[in-house]
Amino acid sequence: MSIDFEIPAEAKAIRARVRQWVEDECRPAEQKLKDGADYRTVLAELRAKARAQGLWLPFIPKEHGGMGLGPLANALVQMELGQSHLGALSMNSQGPDDATMLTLLAHGTEFQKEKFLKPLLNGEKRVCYSMTEKAAGADATGMRTTAVKDGNENYVLNGEKWFSSAASAADIAVVMARTDPDAPRHRQFSTFIVELPNPGYIIKRDIKTMAIEGPLSQVMGGGHSEIEIRDLVVPAENLLGGEGNGFAMGQHRLAYGRLRHGMHNVAMAQRALDLATAHVTSRETFGKPLYQRQAVQFMLAECASELYMARLMLLHIAYKAEKGLDLRQENSIAKVFLAHMVHKVVDTAIQLHGALGYSQDTPLASWYTHIRSQRLVDGPDEVHRWTVGRNVIKAYQAHGTTASAAGGDLI
Incomplete structure (x- = not known):
């Protein structure tokens, strides 16, 4: 068998x-x-x-x-x-809409689904997700934005958000804030749906990054905004998923986002390898076709190997998802691997193109500046490696082997 x-x-x-x-x-x-x-x-x-x-x-x-x-x-x-x-x-x-749609679908009230989810599903509106803060960074439980109940009708939010992707193109914001500072750490936070524009949700600027931007970058939702939240009044009916459930919903949402990033990274790497191979098979240097040089073949082989491993990771995670199995360990491993994989393949494609790859006459230079973010978004490499490493130790302590934390259920 x-x-x-x-x-x-x-x-x-x-x-x-x-x-x-x-x-x-x-x-x-x-x-x-x-x-x-x-x-x-x-x-x-x-x-x-x-x-x-x-x-x-x-x-x-x-x-x-x-x-x-x-x-x-x-x-x-x-x-x-x-x-x-x-x-x-x-x-x-597209992200970040996709993961937020899934969150609304799973946790929204009938009122919220009709008013907010339906126009998102129809493509009539876009949504952003405001969780990250400067002071907290990768630690979502360190956020300082507060939400205080004002009687029974409203919550009033105050604080700041950082790198709220697509905020400048959004019609709706989903905002996480601290509702109970005395609750257990992961139960202190709640999530709120905010209609935009709103005088209490102030987009201070779209943060300039190292990524090459075109004239359509912001309107397509490619920006990352710094937000001031000042006396933002949110009706109680816009509380999503109940008080204290914001952190858990956020982690579930990010899990899908990590996978989507990984899937798109595979696609981008594949296109980069195609571009590189097309280039080397049409070029001649020093009287010999470029593709016949062993060093070039080695570079292509490394990219193909990276893509092969990446696809196997994603397909195994998809299999576990289909079966309803716990995929958190594999998700973190794949998130880090795929971020490095796409960088390596695009970088190699640039090298094989020579000066043309360094120019903006191909999409490679633009991709290169964008994909550096993959090692930061939805949790930086170090946080995921920390989590994976802890799980390796836990597996050994529980079973006398690390196999279950290292894909051991495959064999």
């Missing part, structure tokens, strides 16, 4: 459809934008086509207007969508 790596026919079929969609629709739309076409018009046309073809919200159940894909099929789809910066947007599968 052998381990079955066969992907179900229906999952293969939807992957093929999405792959063709990206090739036939998303990449040409990218070119339209480069040629000066209006972004909102291009995206609206792209989304209308996607919905007409049933390519909409791959991770959302069918009864809520989505494709109802399970973890494996969604992983395969996301690994295609990431090959174009319009891919996820075209199917309303």
Whole structure:
């Protein structure tokens, strides 16, 4: 008997459809934008086509207007969508909206689903997630934004937020704040839905980063905002998931975000390797085709190996998700690995392109400046390695072997 790596026919079929969609629709739309076409018009046309073809919200159940894909099929789809910066947007599968939609779907009241979730699912509005703070950094339990009950009707929030991705493009903000400083550490926080614009939710600036930005970066939701929250009044009916549940919901939300980042990293790395291979097979140096040089072949081999390992990680995690198994250890391992993998592959692709790769005549330079963030977002490398290392020790203490914390359930 052998381990079955066969992907179900229906999952293969939807992957093929999405792959063709990206090739036939998303990449040409990218070119339209480069040629000066209006972004909102291009995206609206792209989304209308996607919905007409049933390519909409791959991770959302069918009864809520989505494709109802399970973890494996969604992983395969996301690994295609990431090959174009319009891919996820075209199917309303972009971050940070996607994970927040799932949170609202799982924890929202009927009122909240009708008022806030429905327009997100329809692609009429966008949402941002305000959790991170300067003072807290990677420790979400260190946040200082407060929410105080004002009678029975409202909460009043005060504090600051940092790196609230897509806030400048959002119509709704989901904000985490401390509601009970005397509760156990992970029960002190609650989550609130805020309609934007709001005088109490002040976008001070979009933080400049090392990433190369284009004229459409902010309108596409690529910015990261610094927020001042000053006497922000939130109706009690906008409390999401009940008091004290903010931290748990946030961690569940981030878990999906880490996987989506990883899936898109695989897609970007694959496209980078394709670009590099196309380049070396069309170039000649010192009287010899570039691709015939052993050093070049070694570089391509290393990239292929990294991608192979990355795909196996994601497929195993998708398998565990399909079975309802605990995947936290694998998720942290993969999050770190995939962030380094995409950096290595894109960096190698730049090297193989020579000066052309360093220029902005290919997308590689822009990707390179953006992907450095992958080692920071949704928990920096060090936090995940710390968690993984602690689990290795716990496994040994419990079982006399570290196998269960190192993929040992595979063999």
